[in-house]
Amino acid sequence: MRVESPRTRRDLGALGAHLAAGRKIHGLTQAELAERAGISRATVAALERGDGGPRLDSFLAVVRVLGANDALVAAVDPLATEYGRAHAGRADRLRVRS
Template sequence: MASFQVQAVLKQLGADIQTARKRRMLSVQDFCERIGVSDKTLHKLERGDGGVRIETFAMALLALGELDRLKEMLDPAHDDLGHSLDRARLPKRISRKSGPRPPALRSDEINDDGVGF
């Protein structure tokens, strides 16, 4: 059984899909044909039923012209928590291992801020 938070989000998502469908003046029958489901399945989707396949959800977004929003939902480039966790795992110090040393920077390779490039 889904948590209360998940149920609330699914219910809101379903209501948002229904609102978007109506704004686009798509009847239930037309929308069902576009996404390849029965009116019963569409009703479940718009009600926020957690048993609806994610493919059905994706097809609804495609029919509404909003599929890119699903694609971008968990884009690693915009994962602030993931970036924070990565930074937290960076070592405090990096010890020199045996092996070749990088070449020393010449003075003309260091900018005014002391950064080598």
């Protein structure tokens, strides 16, 4: 059983809404987006609903078709933040202990 926090549910909903808007801006149906991404239409629908179940590779395939993969990958780059740059030496560690 998967338990999601309210914030995670909100973020999934926002991501889903952005995917749906991007698909519509590109003039694609869910079926067309699914075909181009190599996934099922049901998976596209689940992503657009903000369902946390679809696999990460399915999400990335949709983002790639919508032309936002470079921005997504850059958004999670830890060196893109001041904190990340200041603590970059920690990335060399094999384990992170609290």
